[in-house]
Amino acid sequence: MSATATLGNAGALAGSAAGSTASDYALEVRGLSKSFGGLEVIGDLSFAAPRGKATALIGPNGAGKTTVFNLVSGVYTPTAGTVLVNGQDITGVPSRRRIHAGVARSFQNIRLMQHLTVIENLLIGQHVRAQGLGALFSPFRLMPKHRWWKEAQQALDECGLGAYAQQTVGALAYGIRKRIDLVRATLAGPSLLLLDEPAAGLNPTETQDLLAHLRLLASRGTSLLVVEHDMPFVGEICEHVVVLNFGRKIAEGTLDEVRQVPQVREAYLGSEEE
Amino acid sequence: MSGYQTGVLVFLAFNVIAAYSVYLPMAAGQLNLGIAGFMAIGAYTSAYLSNELGWSMLSSVPAGALASCLLATVVAVPVLRTHGIYLALATFALGQIIAAVFLNLEVVGAAAGYPVNEYVSPMVVVACAAGVVLLMVFLSRTRYGLYLTAIKNDATVTDLMGVNVRGMQISAFAIGAMVAGFGGALYGHHYSFIEAQHFNVLLSVFTVLYVLLGGTQTVLGPLVGAVFFTLLPEALRASDQWRYVIFAALIILMMLLRPQGLLTASLLRSLGGRKQGMQQ
């Protein structure tokens, strides 16, 4: 991969690097590095997530998985390296604009607006598709039949969560909030969805519901990048697996392939999964 | 209505307008402790335009509000880079600077104060306060109001959803200042006299107090707070010299018992049982 890392490549959305037409990859990171005060957390990381499929990003605790998500979603600026989404270089694109490039994410520690109702949280997720001053200042919350309500309710109904629409998020069970965090991320209509431990803390029934939900998304062409510690879960939906340890890629392939890699066994030695 | 009652009502109206000028930035998580300064801008601008240039109040009052809004927009860029206690201190200092400028500005009477010619009646003041409340209720029913709450809850997530967080914060600060300028302009025309000393930090602090005690979760919280804390000292008048002690003790008590304010979103929901919720 290219060693000449592009930093702060503003205007990347307008004209990305030559030869990047209709990439086969939903996400490509090239030579990505991130240091915090001299401490390297991600080092020269390169991998690609195929379009329209689910890719897993796995690794022991502290391997740097969430940091990769923060780099791809723009919460952190990389020290070096390039991030491409559907062939577009988004390295210099501000975090706020990345959702326009099709990137949405969920959070490891659910970050819903606690005091708001479920449906109000979903309304925020719709923002990308409700642009302009007219949308911003329309008093649609006085109109119960407005399409924004209907659309959000429909998204909830689809996942069997419709009954929670008017409940305050803070009062809901963990598993439900986790699912709602996911629904909110999907409302922006992303082409690439980053899911940080979506199955953590879910009971077996909830996990099955989540799998069905993710399959539905995949069937609609959404590419998924999933961080997950639950290996059977990864095996269920992810055809491609990238393994991180100490911020570096130690293996890539199918789940069965990476399982055979000695370094992966070593990294996971003593931990619950393997 | 007796003269006393009218006086209290007008006082309440001014407090309501002031409360909403603080509320809007606070809905986005920003404390503006310089609100009195923005009231002063509105008051002096409108008074000057009507006194010296013969503008009618129909244009001088909006001009006062606009002047305050413009200044807020300009200062918001550096000031809103700060957060938390630093933002409070920065806005506090800003309010002090504005008051100090008017205190020394000869064209508007400096320390001697400035008489205002045009008079605005109590009913107009009350109607204007009602208009401000309606405007805020309207805003709370839009995405604009929803996003302000979202920013207060989690600015990073709101940003990732594609919302222009900084733009929203600047506009909330500026619209808040505009409302303050509007209230200040009316204040000058109603009492026919303004002096820089009136627009002091205590006015800002009390206004913030109304809003906090009324509650910032819902759009009606500031109204409840302003009503409660305008009428309470009046009701306590009977106990004369003790009323400020009782008033202060009540404030501390409420902070302890209901830190989220008198009116909360869940309280409103359980009261109204409305499907859509009344939450800001």
Ligand SMILES: Nc1ncnc2c1ncn2[C@@H]1O[C@H](COP(=O)(O)OP(=O)(O)OP(=O)(O)O)[C@@H](O)[C@H]1O
């Ligand atoms: N903002 C930050 N400042 C300093 N260090 C950080 C920061 N963010 C992450 N790190 C460090 O980077 C390393 C990787 O963290 P990260 O959260 O990406 O791991 P992870 O793979 O997601 O772990 P887990 O499985 O526990 O969620 C950790 O050592 C962490 O302390």
Ligand SMILES: [Mg+2]
């Ligand atoms: Mg993590």
